[in-house]
Amino acid sequence: MRLSTFLLAAGLSTLVHAAPTHKKRANKLQFFGVNESGPEFGTGDLPGVYGTDYTWPILSTYDTFIAQGMNTFRVNILMERLTPSGLTGGFDAAYLGNLTQQVDYITNAGAYAIICPHNYGRFNGDIITSTDNFQTWWENVATVYKANSLVIFDTNNEYHDMAGSLVASLNQAAINGIRKAGATSQYITAEGNAYTGAWTWTTAVGTDGETNAVTMGALTDSSDKLIYQMHQYLDSDGSGTSETCVNSTIGSERLKAATTWLRSNNKQGPVGEYAGAVNSVCEAAVEDMLSYIDANNDVWTGALWWAAGPWWGTYIFSIEPTDGPAYSTFAPLIEAYE
Ligand SMILES: *[C@@H]1O[C@H](CO)[C@@H](O)[C@H](O)[C@H]1NC(C)=O
Numbered sequence: 001m002r003l004s005t006f007l008l009a010a011g012l013s014t015l016v017h018a019a020p021t022h023k024k025r026a027n028k029l030q031f032f033g034v035n036e037s038g039p040e041f042g043t044g045d046l047p048g049v050y051g052t053d054y055t056w057p058i059l060s061t062y063d064t065f066i067a068q069g070m071n072t073f074r075v076n077i078l079m080e081r082l083t084p085s086g087l088t089g090g091f092d093a094a095y096l097g098n099l100t101q102q103v104d105y106i107t108n109a110g111a112y113a114i115i116c117p118h119n120y121g122r123f124n125g126d127i128i129t130s131t132d133n134f135q136t137w138w139e140n141v142a143t144v145y146k147a148n149s150l151v152i153f154d155t156n157n158e159y160h161d162m163a164g165s166l167v168a169s170l171n172q173a174a175i176n177g178i179r180k181a182g183a184t185s186q187y188i189t190a191e192g193n194a195y196t197g198a199w200t201w202t203t204a205v206g207t208d209g210e211t212n213a214v215t216m217g218a219l220t221d222s223s224d225k226l227i228y229q230m231h232q233y234l235d236s237d238g239s240g241t242s243e244t245c246v247n248s249t250i251g252s253e254r255l256k257a258a259t260t261w262l263r264s265n266n267k268q269g270p271v272g273e274y275a276g277a278v279n280s281v282c283e284a285a286v287e288d289m290l291s292y293i294d295a296n297n298d299v300w301t302g303a304l305w306w307a308a309g310p311w312w313g314t315y316i317f318s319i320e321p322t323d324g325p326a327y328s329t330f331a332p333l334i335e336a337y338e
């Protein structure tokens, strides 16, 4: 999400009764779930205070979503809270303890936990330029979780307004650090520049004039478990900030060029963020996009709704069980595609 305060949560278990109009798809996608927000809130005050500036997802919401068929949760954190003294510094024990509690809860239930630094390629507001330090940060984090094969490492949320070549180098440094730590069984998900938008994957240029299509295809992974994560919203500027979706087919249209790129480069990955507001055009547009993902599941491996989390309140896309504004409409709709 372009705004760091946006998150998603999915909790669908109470909705089974509401889903009769949606048909289950024959082919299961590998990753289906929600973004969980809270640990990355309150960026105005770093590192911030637990319970005041930020919070952690309520563990029982995972059970709710899992009962409805979800199997992947993107846990959004802040790097500055995990290593307050810098990229190569030690962990804050309490923040790491809470993260590990979330990760263990999710993976003990058999689901994937995506650890996602919601940092936009920045640390304390500055673009990360040291690939060595970024590699060390990821090596340290991966060391903690290397025995847990249900963890997925997300190199960073939504790099933007940077050189495309630097974004690719940071992704490669993260991959190298994670594998160097001995975490060899886990998936790693790379994100691109320009907010890792699917619709602009082949067209948006970084400050060096390079597109993701040009810079991102050459990443290498010794474990061959690299997945490409793109985000796609349905409003006019693609930012996911408006309740108005362009039209009912905008999702599939916006994924087409990226689908071609993934296929011709022999890559796969999930749509790591998507959402729509509760209205008929957005509901049709979400359904259209999920159908398109399902129809192209040789390259698209899943979709994660933005967002759930305990502090979203009346946020239009909140799928937090059970009173998030998007919950009762979209939980059953999504469930049909899981
Ligand atoms: C979570 O963080 C709080 C506040 O910093 C701390 O008191 C608590 O012990 C942490 N929980 C775990 C499981 O580490």
Ligand SMILES: *[C@@H]1O[C@H](CO)[C@@H](O)[C@H](O)[C@H]1NC(C)=O
Pocket: 246, 247, 248, 249, 250, 253
């Ligand atoms: C939806 O909007 C897009 C972007 O403006 C346009 O290209 C497309 O033709 C529209 N689709 C329909 C079905 O109107």
Ligand SMILES: CC(=O)N[C@H]1CO[C@H](CO)[C@@H](O)[C@@H]1O
Pocket: 003, 005, 006, 041, 042, 311, 312, 315
């Ligand atoms: C606690 C918190 O950060 N809530 C934010 C959730 O997101 C909305 C929309 O961006 C903000 O207005 C809230 O402040």
